[in-house]
Amino acid sequence: MPENLYNWFDQRLGLGALKEMAEHKQVPNHKLSHWYYWGGLSLFFFSVMCASGVLLLMYYTPGEGAYESVRNITTHVKFGWLIRSIHSWSANLMIFSAFVHMFSTFFMKAYRAPREFLWWSGIGLLSLGMIFGFSGYLLPMDELAYFATKVGLAIPSTMPVVGPIISDLARGGSEIGAITVSRFFALHVAILPAVFIPLLGFHLYLVQKHGMSIPPSEQAKPESKRKTIPFFPNFALKDLAVWLIALNVLALLACIFPWDLGPAADSLKSAPQDIHPEWYFMSSFQILKAFGNWFPGALGEFLGLGVFNLGVFLWALVPFFDPDTRGGAWARRVTWYGYFVVLVVIVTTIWAYLALPSGT
Amino acid sequence: MNYPFLDIPFFGSGWMIGINAIIHVLISHFAVGGGIFLVFAEAKALREGRRDWFPRLKALSKFFLVLTGVFGAMGGVGIWFSIGLANPEGTSVLIHNFVFGWAIEWVFFLVELSLAAAYYYTWNRVSDKDHLRLGYAYAIASIGTLVIINGILTFKLTPGEWLAHAGSGQEPMYFFQAFFNPGYWPALGVRVLGCLALAGVWSLLVFSRIDGETEGAVKTSMVRWATKWFLPGFFLMPVFAFWFYSTIPLDHRALLELGIASIGQGLFTHVTRMALIFILSMATISAVVYLIAWYAPRNFGFGNALLVMFLAAMAVGSGESLREYLRKPFIVNGYIYSNGTRVKEVAKRNEEGYLKNSMWVVKGFGNDANALSKYEVGKRMFQGQCMTCHTVDGYRSMRKLLKGRDNKSIASVLEVLHEYKPDSPYRKYMPPLVGRPEEIDALRFYLNHMVNGDPVAAKAP
Numbered sequence: 145m146p147e148n149l150y151n152w153f154d155q156r157l158g159l160g161a162l163k164e165m166a167e168h169k170q171v172p173n174h175k176l177s178h179w180y181y182w183g184g185l186s187l188f189f190f191s192v193m194c195a196s197g198v199l200l201l202m203y204y205t206p207g208e209g210a211y212e213s214v215r216n217i218t219t220h221v222k223f224g225w226l227i228r229s230i231h232s233w234s235a236n237l238m239i240f241s242a243f244v245h246m247f248s249t250f251f252m253k254a255y256r257a258p259r260e261f262l263w264w265s266g267i268g269l270l271s272l273g274m275i276f277g278f279s280g281y282l283l284p285m286d287e288l289a290y291f292a293t294k295v296g297l298a299i300p301s302t303m304p305v306v307g308p309i310i311s312d313l314a315r316g317g318s319e320i321g322a323i324t325v326s327r328f329f330a331l332h333v334a335i336l337p338a339v340f341i342p343l344l345g346f347h348l349y350l351v352q353k354h355g356m357s358i359p360p361s362e363q364a365k366p367e368s369k370r371k372t373i374p375f376f377p378n379f380a381l382k383d384l385a386v387w388l389i390a391l392n393v394l395a396l397l398a399c400i401f402p403w404d405l406g407p408a409a410d411s412l413k414s415a416p417q418d419i420h421p422e423w424y425f426m427s428s429f430q431i432l433k434a435f436g437n438w439f440p441g442a443l444g445e446f447l448g449l450g451v452f453n454l455g456v457f458l459w460a461l462v463p464f465f466d467p468d469t470r471g472g473a474w475a476r477r478v479t480w481y482g483y484f485v486v487l488v489v490i491v492t493t494i495w496a497y498l499a500l501p502s503g504t
Numbered sequence: 505m506n507y508p509f510l511d512i513p514f515f516g517s518g519w520m521i522g523i524n525a526i527i528h529v530l531i532s533h534f535a536v537g538g539g540i541f542l543v544f545a546e547a548k549a550l551r552e553g554r555r556d557w558f559p560r561l562k563a564l565s566k567f568f569l570v571l572t573g574v575f576g577a578m579g580g581v582g583i584w585f586s587i588g589l590a591n592p593e594g595t596s597v598l599i600h601n602f603v604f605g606w607a608i609e610w611v612f613f614l615v616e617l618s619l620a621a622a623y624y625y626t627w628n629r630v631s632d633k634d635h636l637r638l639g640y641a642y643a644i645a646s647i648g649t650l651v652i653i654n655g656i657l658t659f660k661l662t663p664g665e666w667l668a669h670a671g672s673g674q675e676p677m678y679f680f681q682a683f684f685n686p687g688y689w690p691a692l693g694v695r696v697l698g699c700l701a702l703a704g705v706w707s708l709l710v711f712s713r714i715d716g717e718t719e720g721a722v723k724t725s726m727v728r729w730a731t732k733w734f735l736p737g738f739f740l741m742p743v744f745a746f747w748f749y750s751t752i753p754l755d756h757r758a759l760l761e762l763g764i765a766s767i768g769q770g771l772f773t774h775v776t777r778m779a780l781i782f783i784l785s786m787a788t789i790s791a792v793v794y795l796i797a798w799y800a801p802r803n804f805g806f807g808n809a810l811l812v813m814f815l816a817a818m819a820v821g822s823g824e825s826l827r828e829y830l831r832k833p834f835i836v837n838g839y840i841y842s843n844g845t846r847v848k849e850v851a852k853r854n855e856e857g858y859l860k861n862s863m864w865v866v867k868g869f870g871n872d873a874n875a876l877s878k879y880e881v882g883k884r885m886f887q888g889q890c891m892t893c894h895t896v897d898g899y900r901s902m903r904k905l906l907k908g909r910d911n912k913s914i915a916s917v918l919e920v921l922h923e924y925k926p927d928s929p930y931r932k933y934m935p936p937l938v939g940r941p942e943e944i945d946a947l948r949f950y951l952n953h954m955v956n957g958d959p960v961a962a963k964a965p
Contacts, residue, residue: 178807226780378800385795388788389811392818395784399777 165352170372171379172358176252180356180379181386182245188387189238190273190344192394196231197333204283206329207322211408214284218405229398235277237394239424242270250482253466253475254357260463262354265347267460272340277422279332285325290409291419293328294320299432302445319411363469417501427489428452430496459485506863507592509887514898517590517891524586526821528579530702532649533695533820535572535616537703539646541733542568542623543639548729550632556722558627564710565624571706573617591892593844594835601666601675601682602656612648619645647696654695658687661831662751663839670839671848686751693744697737698820701789704733705816708797712809716802727801731793738790745786753837756830759932775829781822789815832933841935843892850938854922858939862888882950885943889935896954906955914955915948 154160171180203221205213217224246266249255255263282293297320301311314331316323362370373379421429435448458481466478512520542565549557588595599606619642626635659666659682666682669675675682707730714723749757759775792815796808833842840846845853852861859865859876865884876884886902894900906914920928922944924936937944 173803373800373803378803381795381799382803385792386811388792388795389815392781392785392788392815396781396818399781 166376166380167374169352169355169375171356171375172362173371173373174358174362176359176361179244179248179252181383182241182248183351184383185386185390186238186241186245187344187348188390189234189241189394192234192391193231193238194337196227196234199227200231201333204329206283206326210283210322210325211285214286214405218403225402226398229402230394232280232403233394233397233401235280236422236424237390237397239270239273239277242266242273243424246270247482247486249357250462251479252357252359254359255463256357256466257463257468259350259354259357262347262350263463264460265343265350268343269340269347272336272343274424276332276336276340277424279328279336281422282320282325282328283332284405285409286406287409287413287416288406288419290320290411291415292421293324294415295419296421296425299429302442303449304446320409321411360469360471420496420500423493426496427492430492430499431488433496433499434492455485455488506861508864509884509891510589511887511891512590512895514895516893516895516899517586518893519899521583521586521590522821522825524579524582525824526817528576528583529820529824530817531571531576531579533699533702534568534706535576535620536646536650536696537699537701537733538564538568538572538706539616539620539639539643540700541703541707541730543636543643545729546636546639550636554725556719557726560711560714560722560726562624562627564707565620565627567710568706569620569624573620577613577617591835591842591844593846594840594842597836597840598656598660601659601679603676604679605652605656605683609649609652612645612652616642616645616649650695650699651692654692655683655685655688657827658691659683659685660834660836661756661827662687662753663837667838670836671846687748690744690747690751694741694748694823697741697744698823701734701737702816702820704730704793705812707733708793708804708812709806709809712804712806716804720802723804724801727797727804731798734790734793737786741786752830755932756832756837759830759832775826775832778822778826778829781818782826785815785819785822789819833931833935843889843935845889845935845938850936853938854940856940858888858943859884878946878949879953881943881946882948882953885939885947886950889937889939889947902951903955906951909955911948911952911956914951915945918944918948918951 150159171177200217203213203217203224204210214228217228219225249263249266278293278296282289297311297314300314301307303310312318314324314327316327358370420426431452432445432448435451436444438444439447462478462481466475510517542561545557545561545564549555549561619638623635623638623642626638630638662685663670663682664685666675666678666685669678669681708727711723711726711730714726716723760779789812793812797804797812831837831842834840835842835844838847849861859881862884865876865888890902894902894905896902897904906917909917918937921930921934921937922939924931937947939947
């Protein structure tokens with residue numbers, strides 16, 4: 145009977161091809177293999193975020209009633225606090241895992257041909273993920289969300305010509321209010337998913353197509369010395385175990401450090417001293433601030449944005465500088481550029497936190 | 505209280521005990537489960553002619569000896585040291601009741617330590633049969649320590665019949681009623697299952713070091729055998745945990761339910777949070793072990809073993825803190841509150857004053873409670889009655905909890921805590937505030953200064 149059932153589905157869906165692919169796909173097994181889990185982890189946190197986000201949708205109302213509805217979720221809806229905390233924590237952990245994934249693939253030289261589109265789609269996914277975070281941050285409309293968004297939206301407005309248009313478009317006016325929440329909500333639950341999910345599908349399709357890349361240290365070995373394990377079931381089951389552990393970490397964080405809800409946003413009040421964006425924006429926040437301090441006026445803003453965007457642009461272009469396994473001087477230069485970027489991100493993030501007014 | 509106050513800024517004294525206890529429980533339960541594991545493994549290897557297991561088992565027994573004999577034993581002393589400092593009144597109640605219990609445990613403990621050393625040093629030096637005998641003797645001695653300490657731990661939540669004789673001066677006469685209290689058997693079951701699983705966790709850590717390339721067969725057999733030690737817990741833990749739950753007094757179970765209903769308010773619901781973490785980590789650890797150890801034992805590395813250890817630490821930490829939180833607001837249920845005030849002394853302290861009965865405080869000021877300024881009286885009240893659980897700025901921060909309350913509002917919180925009416929929401933997790941009205945007012949004065957920076961109080965000496 146089970147065999148008949150399988151055949152019934154196989155004839156209609158072509159399960160055999162899928163099974164064959166799963167059985168033949170191999171995952172390289174070497175001392176850097178543990179870095180392979182971070183992409184899967186990002187995917188796992190994204191799935192948790194989707195599921196918890198759908199649950200939050202049942203009770204959340206954008207617009208005027210936003211703050212009240214989040215308060216209701218956190219204080220009255222049974223386990224609402226847990227779902228909300230899980231949603232926010234998985235968002236943060238997803239961005240963290242995606243960063244680790246990006247830097248590990250960078251140093252393992254996984255952007256080289258034929259994987260350029262994996263690299264670009266990955267950068268796209270991380271950027272969209274950060275916009276997800278930024279748009280979600282405002283939705284509770286508490287004091288911190290309000291002022292942090294205000295600061296955040298002031299950044300693009302410094303760009304010449306298009307800047308103010310972007311800011312006004314996002315705000316839905318000159319001030320942050322109920323309309324802004326509705327726009328951010330639409331962005332958060334409709335527009336971004338509509339862009340993100342197809343791009344994610346493309347990224348995963350390419351992973352399937354090209355398989356896992358192997359780092360240069362493995363490529364140096366003769367093929368007979370390289371080891372692999374079958375993707376299914378060996379690697380998939382290990383992936384599942386890692387996901388289960390990630391679920392535990394998520395529960396631990398959500399239970400011990402549940403997400404706070406501050407007082408309702410009030411535009412008439414003065415901003416709290418320590419307003420700052422989420423940790424993953426701190427580095428860029430500090431770079432812009434530093435250039436603003438060094439070069440007062442519009443020049444500083446322009447230079448800050450320019451340098452930052454140039455850095456990101458070069459980051460996206462590394463497959464052209466270091467295209468294949470031939471290596472050479474450019475390959476080394478690109479690696480050094482990677483070290484430099486990691487250093488800048490770490491130093492500016494720490495600097496940003498140290499530069500916050502005391503009492504934070 | 506009649507002892508000096510202990511101030512651990514930011515973390516609070518509870519975490520000082522907690523961190524020590526989590527590490528100690530992870531190791532001490534291994535001391536019990538690992539003893540059984542080693543001798544069963546040795547017996548299996550002998551029976552099945554697996555001589556290739558012996559060097560690995562010897563390595564495990566060396567690790568076991570050092571870990572349990574040094575870190576386990578030191579951690580146990582550390583717990584004594586920290587509970588004695590953080591909560592001398594509560595520790596005193598336990599010692600007065602269980603001094604003979606602890607004496608028996610001490611004997612088991614000495615036997616256990618000696619046998620662990622003997623077991624390790626006699627590998628290949630005595631006959632197989634004698635070595636096995638040493639192993640069994642160790643296992644029995646280590647179970648003995650668990651059997652004793654379990655009675656004392658469970659007594660605190662479910663003192664049972666003993667409570668009827670509490671305060672009579674005859675308490676030690678009711679040793680067995682206190683020891684074999686309603687929670688004893690289910691908790692023993694939970695702990696034994698935990699010991700067996702932890703034997704699996706720690707031995708996986710040791711076996712993960714075996715090279716899967718060159719010694720694939722032995723690694724496969726040993727790693728797989730270690731994973732089987734999770735099975736008893738996987739099947740039976742829910743049964744014993746539910747049995748244990750059924751022995752918890754109703755008003756303490758209500759604390760869990762209150763947590764679920766009001767958890768959003770966020771402040772006093774640790775017990776529910778811990779229950780969630782405990783259930784999740786218990787439910788997933790066996791699955792993780794199956795997926796990364798049993799399924800592909802040759803690839804099971806040290807990092808994987810650390811992941812399993814992390815889950816075990818989560819389960820142990822949340823389980824033990826769940827047990828502790830469930831007992832709120834008592835140290836010994838119905839007898840002594842978590843801040844060291846005995847239930848029967850509440851009326852007396854309300855009448856005579858809290859500080860008058862806190863000899864250590866007054867001694868420092870020439871035996872005269874009246875010599876203390878209002879600010880000092882408030883501070884001493886805080887140190888004596890609040891600081892067991894709260895800190896000023898860190899864990900359960902007073903400043904944060906009272907934020908936004910003015911002088912009057914702080915006074916009304918203190919009044920609710922002092923009156924301790926049957927319907928008071930605080931009754932479920934906080935002890936009553938005791939003392940004369942002027943002492944409570946001094947506490948209000950001190951807290952108001954802490955929270956709102958009252959300029960009058962700031963100038964006080």
